[in-house]
Amino acid sequence: MIFYNYYHQLERDFNRYSSMSEPFNFLTNNILKSMVRSQTNYFVLNRQHTVD
Numbered sequence: 001m002i003f004y005n006y007y008h009q010l011e012r013d014f015n016r017y018s019s020m021s022e023p024f025n026f027l028t029n030n031i032l033k034s035m036v037r038s039q040t041n042y043f044v045l046n047r048q049h050t051v052d
Helices: 002-017 024-038
Strands: none
Touching: 002 024
């Protein structure tokens, strides 16, 4: 629930203060599509930060 609240706050702040013409959710969708197309994982967790 904490992540959810922070994410929505980030989204609101981004849309409020950003000079970009597209909203935050479109930006994240574009990043995810790019990751799928290029078969690249941009988000990597260190071993110390994983549970399994």
